[in-house]
Amino acid sequence: MADMFAFLADPAAYVALITLVVMEIVLGIDNLVFISILSNKLPENRRATARRIGIGLALILRLGLLSTVAFIVQLTASIFELFGHGFSWRDLILIAGGLFLVWKATKEIHHSVDPEDHKDTIVSRAATVTMGAVILQILLLDLVFSIDSIITAVGMTNEVGIMVVAVVVAVVLMLVASGPLSRFIEANPTVVMLALGFLLMIGMTLIADGLGFHVPKGYIYAAMAFSALVEGLNILAKRKRRLDAERARTAAADTVSEAPATVPAQPHGAPPTIS
CATH class of the missing domain: 1.20.5 (Single alpha-helices involved in coiled-coils or other helix-helix interfaces)
Known part of the structure; x- marks a missing residue:
């Protein structure tokens, strides 16, 4: 354990740490948007709990994946070839995650555009969504983003301690930002459609990356x-x-309340009207 954090004595390692923290935060934006949309489908009194549990388990998942970093790096090795392109386990995971995002975002966009359509969606109304389903979906998508970010991190540094600190900092910031972002999305319905558009774009990017077209x-x-x-x-x-x-x-x-009261005009010679 002491060897893992030996980099703290090296000033040059802090540059890599800051760079990796920024990268993890940027890559975590996608996941944070997904978590915010998903948790807002729960009753209001359960949203914060779902976000905390989901992000907390995501942290444990990422730290667990970091302990198998040598195995994760091997996921980039080609396992079969199709149409002249070699596919690795990483490519298959990215394609599956991208298809999941595209399907979910498309379903939610359809439900938002046609609210009278009562067909079930993967993120349906709060009355039918369970906390367990929300947490499971958060973990599944975090698995996709975690593998990609860890492989990217390995290309930046060989220090596992730097990766651990960067992941912890990024996840803590996600936990702090998830509440305000969820409330902002809920208070501005048009932002939901924009966020779903982001998820569509991210899903297509993951699919393209898995197929060998790097964006x-x-x-x-x-x-x-x-x-x-x-x-x-x-x-x-x-x-x-x-x-x-x-x-x-x-x-x-104010103009109406300040206007003087008017007395109706009486015909000539008529007795005054008593009201």
């Missing part, structure tokens, strides 16, 4: 950041219109 992650996250910026501007514009409408209604109500 630079920078392009993916740049597109996500631009879309999030546009949606943020839309939310601010919508909030301003709502505030302007409320101010207009308040001003109109």
